[in-house]
Amino acid sequence: MAIQAEHELHGRRKSRNVGVGLVLAGFIAIIFGLTVVKVEQIGAVDGFDNANVPGAAVTQ
């Protein structure tokens, strides 16, 4: 039979676990949001690792 006694202590532990969980989730959201904003602010980046580089000579 499972132990069912709920001590008052469990409530406090639960509040800590939920709190830390929410903080971590918030931190992930912030890192993700900042990444999106920062990348958008950089704007379109010309790629030098493909063939579509204007002015680059194509030698074969």
Add this chain to the structure above:
Amino acid sequence: MADISVHTPEREAEFGDYFALLKPRVMTLVVFTALVGLLVAPVSLHPFVAFCAILFIAVGGGASGALNMWWDADIDAVMKRTARRPVPSGRVSGGEALAIGLALSGFSVLMLGLATNWLAAGLLAFTIFFYAVVYSMWLKRSTPQNIVIGGAAGAFPPMIGWVAATGSVSLESVLMFALIFLWTPPHFWALALFMRSDYDDAGVPMLTVTHGRRSTRRHILAYTAILASFAVWLGFTSAGGPVYLVAAVALNAWFLKGAWEISRRDEDMAEADNFAVEKAFFKFSLLYLFIHFGALLADAALRAGGII
């Protein structure tokens, strides 16, 4: 049946106890003044970056609060006002407070630097160092000027907000710093005049004890006079405007009148009306700071709307 509490001699902390380490009430002032500093700046940040900047400044301020509670647990336990804080009441251990303070300091500075710029991050790091080490560890217990120097830590947030937006420290941000820095001593000394016993019990040298109450009253007037000139000066910079100027002139005239009355009174007069003038001055000082920064925000909104 074994009692589970045998293994936890002190009341185990819940999440709110850790949050209380960050001094949430001080944090509201930090958030408000940093937000104003950021919004009145001539450069506007992406709203999400601005939100993050304010959050990291607030967390950095909270971290310095946790470090202060770790260091000051012994005197907090003696003073009525602070005895129920998490560390002196035994809900959070000193070591935990230290660890949380250090970890959040590192995170907030690093994240502010990544989100905005490293000058703002450096200022935040300096603010935390200043409050935790220079004020809490060094000066609070050794000099009656503790309030004056501690006020500098509370004065940095609007400057950090401004620097986060513009990337440089300019006159406007220095004057916003001066506004809070010079406001702190009259505000706290008025409190010390009518809340007498707490600091004596804890052995914290307050000006009222070391130099006497007569001298404290004169100090309040002197600082208020200097404060008034800086507060009005800010109105003539790019951060100010008509709303701020009108508010600053009116508020400072009223504040000076209160400081003048305090300096004219002696202890018998104060005892007779139960420190009515000192209490009124203290209450007004809260409104004073709030309206000054609110007026800066109003002028920034008018500028953004193209009205001025």
